[in-house]
Amino acid sequence: MNPPIDLRSDTVTKPSQAMLSAMVTAEVGDDVFGEDPTVKLLEAEVASLLSKEAAVFVPSGTMSNQIAVRLHTRPGNEAILESDAHIRHYEAGAAAGLSGVQLYPVKADRGILTAELVEANIRGGQEWDPVTKLVxxxxxxxxxxxTIYPLSTIEEIGEVARRHELAYHLDGARLWNATAATGISEADYAAPFDTISVCLSKGLGAPIGSLLVGSTHLIRDGRRVRKMLGGGMRQVGIIAAAGLFALRNNRSALSGDHQKAKTLAEGLSSFSAVELNPDDVETNIVMFDITDGRSALDVLESLAGVGVRMVPFGPTRIRATTHRDVSDDDITTALDLCSDVLAAR
Ligand SMILES: Cc1ncc(COP(=O)(O)O)c(C=O)c1O
Structure with missing residues (x-):
């Protein structure tokens, strides 16, 4: 049998030969002493791409987000986020565990908060209220x-945050995908935020690495929090080189991933056991529901049996993600293989 077609996540990609070569030949130094030239270059390039003053290289998107939460809050403060946010669901309770912060989830259509929703949920007027400090x-x-935030919505939420003296953080793990889909530059997206987390290890295909981006003083403080969390690394230019390679060479392929996701969604939506509107697919992530009474886990086991891997996102909900290590042909093959399990109409 052929190797499975792995659509679980865009984090499953393996470094290409060219990326590995860049890693092997990277100039390195002790980054805790601020002496790794490759890390410095990566930090400078990402800061410049986002038109911010500074950036700090960290091992993961989780660490990057959590440094931001720590920087912008004190224990007992509250952070408003959308109820399906990664920071709430998949970061092991870190905001509470590491920063003593209470998350205030607000449900929003397709995950897109609005200025009105944010403003209506700011708290702190009474002595007994938690004090909102972060969005x-x-x-x-x-x-x-x-899904992609409209730039106008990002800006309107930013105005609310400023008016109420709240910090504003972007989890931009896939900011590159938003730019690839809309043509709006990363810098324009980043402008209203105090801090932005971006990941190199998702669609860009680097094995490790994220950056927190913001003002010089916030990022200087962020370096101390990184150290506190054990994220100060030594000759880490080896990894930063993969990130630089990904940043310079792999952003342009993201629109191809989006096209593959559309094709996949159109194919999946033709199966009788699937509920999915291909128009809902904006980037490289395809979510669908199973409607024939089977659970997502049962269906996923059957799909794995025929050589297609996806992940559960609810009792009947499944996520498939396209990435640079699946080809157009793989998508055609995956749909063929899925048809047995998902009952072609
Ligand atoms: C939106 C989002 N934010 C943050 C992260 C965390 O990244 P990491 O797995 O590098 O900690 C992920 C991971 O998939 C993510 O999807």
Missing amino acids: CIENTHNRAGG
Whole structure:
């Protein structure tokens, strides 16, 4: 049997030969002493791409988000985010565990908060209220199915945050995908935020690495929090080189991933056991529901049996994600293989 077609996540990609070569030949130094030239270059390039003053390289998107939460809050404060946010669901309770912060989830259509929703949920007027200090949004929004925030909405939420003296953080693990889909630059998306987390290890295909981006003083403080969390690394230019390679070479392929996701969604929507509107697919994430009474886990086991891997996102909900290590032909093959399990009409 052929190797499975792995649509579980865009994090499953393996470094290409060219990326590995860049890693092997990277110039390195002790980054805790600030002496790794490759890390410095990566931090400078990402800061410049987002038109911010500074960036700090960290091992993961989780660490990057959590440094931001720590920077913007004190224990007992509250952070508003969309109820399906990664920071709430998949970061092991870190905001509470590491920063003593209460998350205030607000449900929003397709994961997209609005200025009105944010403003209506700010608290702190009474002595017994938790004090809201931070608003976090996610672009693109993973659990909502890779949805993209309209730039105007990002800006309007930013105005509310400023008016109420709240910090504003973007979980931009897949900001690159938003840019690839809309043509709006990363810098324009980043402008209203105090801090932005971006990941190199998702669609861009690097094995490790994220950056927190913001003002010089916030990022200087962020370096201390990184150290506190054990994220100060030594000759880490080896990894930063993969990130630089990904940043410079792999952003342009993301629109191809989006096209593959559309094709996949159109194919899946033709199966009788599937509920899915292909128009809902904006980037590289496809969410669908199973409607024939089977659970997502049962269906996923059957799909794995025929050589297609996806992940559960609810009792009957499944996520498939396209990435640079699946080809157009793989998508055609995956749909063929799925048809046995998902009952072609
Ligand atoms: C939207 C979003 N934010 C943050 C992260 C965390 O990244 P990491 O797995 O590098 O900690 C992910 C991971 O998939 C994500 O999808």
